[in-house]
Amino acid sequence: QTVVTQEPSFSVSPGGTVTLTCGLTSGSVSTNNYATWYQQTPGQAPRTLIYTTNSRSSGVPDRFSGSILGNKAALTITGAQADDESDYYCVMSLGSGIWVFGGGTRLTVL
C-alpha cells in the first residue's frame, strides 16, 4: 500500500525560506500525481495553497510555490512570516480516483 510521506515537523526563521516535501513510498512523484498542498490552523478548515504541482490557488501570496524536486513534490515558502506557522498537508492522486494525504508537517516560525 502506497504511503505519502511528509516531514513531521520543520522550523524556519522569520524571513527565511523553507521547503517542505511530499514523497511516495512506491516511487517518484510526477505531475500525474497532481500534488496539492494545504495549510491548516487549529480548528479551521484546510486552505488550498497549491494545486496540481505548481498552480497557486486564488489569493495565495506568491511567496508560496510548488514544484517537483528530485523525486518528490515540494512546497517552498520564501520570506516566512509568523502567521505561516501552521500544519501543511499534501495530497496526491494514485490514479483511478484514489487519493492519499500525507501525514502533515507542523511548521514552526521562530
Added chain:
Amino acid sequence: QMQLVESGGGVVQPGTSLRLSCAASGVGFSIYAMHWVRQAPGKGLEWVAVISYNGRNKNIADSVKGRFSVSRDNSKNTLYLEMKSLRRDDTAVYYCAKTGGDDWSNPPGGWGQGTLVTVSS
C-alpha cells in the same frame, strides 16, 4: 464563488448509520467533481471519497470501503456521504470539498467548514 455547508453530524452509537449532506450554494455545483475528507481529533487529513460531476464515477478509500458510499443530487445541489456500521475510529470532522474540474482526477479545492461525527456508546 460556491459555498459549501455540511450537515448531518452528531453523536451516534457504534454499528449505526448516518448520512451526511453537503449543500452547495452559488453557481456550478453540477459541473464539478466533489470529495469527502475527514480528520479525526488531533490527527491529519484522510481522504474518504470522490465523485465525478455527474455521479457516474466514484471511488472510496479502502479504510471505509463496503461501509461508506458517496452520491450526489445535482437537482438539489447536494453531495451525500452514507455511512453504515459506524465504528469508534470513524469519529472525525467530515469535510466536503469541491474540485476545479469534472472528474475524479481533480484534487480537493474549496472546502466547507465540516461536520463532526462522534461514534460513542
